Amino acid sequence: MRKKRTNDPEGMRRRVLDVAEEAFQARGYHASSLADLMAAAGVTGGALHHHFPTKKALALAVIEERVAAAVEETWIAPVRAASSAREGVRAVFEAVAAELERQGYVRGCPLNNLAHELSLADADFRTALAGIFAGWRQAIAEKVRADQQTGGEGGTDPDRFAALTVAAYSGAMSMAKTAQDAGVLRECLKGLETVEPSPSQNGSAAKRRRVLRRRTTH
Structure with a gap:
């Protein structure tokens, strides 16, 4: 046999x-x-x-296959599927906070943890980690641009909003890890939600251009 x-x-x-x-x-x-x-x-x-x-090859595989997949599952896919960028961001913060409270401890953001340890250790690690951050920010910015095409977020800079969101989440996870308190995420979400669209920005810019034209023609 x-x-x-x-x-x-x-x-x-x-x-x-x-x-x-x-x-x-x-x-x-x-x-x-x-x-x-x-x-x-x-x-x-x-x-x-x-x-x-090598151990480095193993770490790069973890970053490129597991950490990138975690960011895709936790952030990118939910934001893309949400009704708006802000709704997606809110849902992720709330879902992560609820999951951390359920498990009873905070280990931190996988990407953040390795970025803190490895970004200055090796250029290949830094490039791989930076690429995940860039993809994360790009997904949020693209969602804001999609919102703008349907009439929302008129005064929001997509790239700045994306950078602020990623920074707020990364900082919140670091603080939550240190305090072992997932409630920090909800506090940071409240702060992030105070950054509202500013429809008047475009109007103000147009007004400045009109004033400048009047000054140059008189």
Whole structure:
């Protein structure tokens, strides 16, 4: 009888990524040794290095496959599916705060955690992390532009609003992690929601142009 093959390289790769993702978030990249990761994943050094030749390669895979996916699931997809950019932002803040309260502890934003630790450690890490931040901001800005096409957010600068949203969330998660209090997210959301569209901005700019024209023609 032919022996059934049990080799599952893709399953093993996912297991290593699972273990590494958890370790990097709980202890940090530098405090997580390859030996510990191999033991936790139940793989040999040869099997690990077949998929990830170096610890850096493993970390880049975690960033590009797991952290990017977390930002997509938590932020980008909900904002795109929302009725408006502001509704999407509000829903994400509220959903994350509720989930953190349910689990009873705050580990922080996965992207933020690795950005704090790795951005100055290596240019490749910095580039990968910056790319995720850029995609996150772009998704919010694009949603604001879509709102503007349907008559909303007339006085809002899409890129500035996106940058402010990402900064508010990242800062809120850092403070919530330090205080172990998810309520900080709701406080930061309240502050973010005070930044209302300013329809008068376009009118003010037009008024300044009219005044300038009158001055130059008289």
